[in-house]
Amino acid sequence: MPGSRFLRRSEVHANSPVFTVSELNLILLGPPGAGKGTQAERLQEDFDLVYIATGDILRKAVAEGTELGQKAKEYMDNGDLVPDEVIIGVILEGVESEAAQDGFLLDGFPRSVGQAEALEEDIGRLERRLTAVLCIEAPDEEIIRRLSGRRTCVKSGHVYNIHTDPPKHDEVCDQDGSRLVQRDDDREATVRKRLDVYHRQTSPLVEFYEERGLLRRFDGTRSPTEVHDHIRATIATLRLEDEL
Ligand SMILES: [Zn+2]
Numbered sequence: 001m002p003g004s005r006f007l008r009r010s011e012v013h014a015n016s017p018v019f020t021v022s023e024l025n026l027i028l029l030g031p032p033g034a035g036k037g038t039q040a041e042r043l044q045e046d047f048d049l050v051y052i053a054t055g056d057i058l059r060k061a062v063a064e065g066t067e068l069g070q071k072a073k074e075y076m077d078n079g080d081l082v083p084d085e086v087i088i089g090v091i092l093e094g095v096e097s098e099a100a101q102d103g104f105l106l107d108g109f110p111r112s113v114g115q116a117e118a119l120e121e122d123i124g125r126l127e128r129r130l131t132a133v134l135c136i137e138a139p140d141e142e143i144i145r146r147l148s149g150r151r152t153c154v155k156s157g158h159v160y161n162i163h164t165d166p167p168k169h170d171e172v173c174d175q176d177g178s179r180l181v182q183r184d185d186d187r188e189a190t191v192r193k194r195l196d197v198y199h200r201q202t203s204p205l206v207e208f209y210e211e212r213g214l215l216r217r218f219d220g221t222r223s224p225t226e227v228h229d230h231i232r233a234t235i236a237t238l239r240l241e242d243e244l
């Protein structure tokens with residue numbers, strides 16, 4: 001009924017946080033260096049989402065000694081990789097937690113179509129669904145320029161970028177005068193390798209979510225604020241569509 005719909009929406013506006021109508025279940029995709037971390041922080045603040053990053057949540061489950069956390073710990077203690085099914089289980093514990101009832105933001109998961117299918121099935125069982133998959137893109141050459149421009153101070157880990165945020169004096173930290181170095185992770189050859197892995201893992205996922213009409217692309221060469229504005233506008237549109 002159009003009347004009740006209008007009433008509902010005006011109530012939403014009157015109560016100001018505009019974005020608390022329905023749950024917001026998001027996945028964040030993007031290569032290293034495209035600004036995913038910054039956007040994740042802002043989205044958590046904007047929408048009060050539970051942020052589920054694979055590495056963090058695995059460590060947390062281990063620390064809290066949940067059933068799956070204990071399982072994961074066994075593998076980690078033996079120096080083995082934690083198998084897919086355990087990782088999926090830990091992620092799903094997070095998704096099903098009380099705190100994530102209004103929404104979640106997944107980062108670093110899923111990494112494969114198999115994981116994506118497991119996620120879809122599991123949240124489907126809970127009568128929930130993904131709202132969108134936010135993919136922040138940037139050309140490889142731009143990523144390589146950004147990451148290989150990073151310099152880190154050996155003493156306290158202060159980070160500079162010779163292109164965008166250079167130190168006052170070459171190779172010296174502004175804050176404590178110690179030497180700046182390029183971390184191994186930021187060397188061009190390493191960055192290229194990380195990007196190869198990323199593309200290999202991600203292109204099937206991009207296709208998977210595109211087929212489901214969930215994928216939204218964002219231009220990671222824009223400023224973080226521009227990307228953030230674009231994401232917010234996209235989410236606002238999705239939510240209005242959702243209400244209709
Ligand atoms: Zn320093």
